[in-house]
Ligand SMILES: O=C(O)CCC(=O)C(=O)O
């Protein structure tokens with residue numbers, strides 16, 4: 032897409048409906064084992080509007096006291112994160128161009144009024160690996176900028192089944208979700224949007 036840093040790719044319609052449904056089933060099983068929880072911003076403890084869980088050996092978490100980090104256990108249950116599903120490994124192998132497998136899949140659940148402020152994904156030690164992001168359910172307005180918070184941004188819609196790959200020069204670009212468009216997909220019967228981000232954490 033023109034105007035974006037090299038290495039940022041939007042793959043519209045990457046997953047057909049059948050694979051989207053299969054992925055929702057897989058995520059339901061993950062959530063049954065590792066329930067969605069409300070993450071809190073470092074320092075202020077302000078709750079995020081997105082609910083989260085993870086699968087894979089590591090999970091991204093945040094709370095008031097200890098801030099953004101990866102850890103091998105669920106902050107509420109204390110148990111290990113569920114295994115990374117094969118379907119997600121297949122997607123990573125197809126689009127990442129990276130030899131090592133992803134270690135974390137962050138599951139973000141957006142209700143129709145949730146959003147995510149502009150940020151960089153920079154809690155990973157391995158910045159050679161891209162971030163692979165999968166959208167399911169209602170469409171959203173995704174915003175992408177440059178390497179500085181004040182750089183000009185571009186916005187585009189992400190629909191169910193779309194992929195975004197943040198790699199190369201664009202690995203540390205600022206990005207966020209401005210809004211969800213209610214009733215734009217029939218995939219999730221109670222509405223909302225699921226975003227899955229696959230990440231390699233350790234080199
Ligand atoms: O929901 C999205 O599309 C983006 C999520 C994201 O940026 C993140 O989890 O770091």
Ligand SMILES: [Fe+2]
Pocket residue numbers: 150151152206
């Ligand atoms: Fe992000």
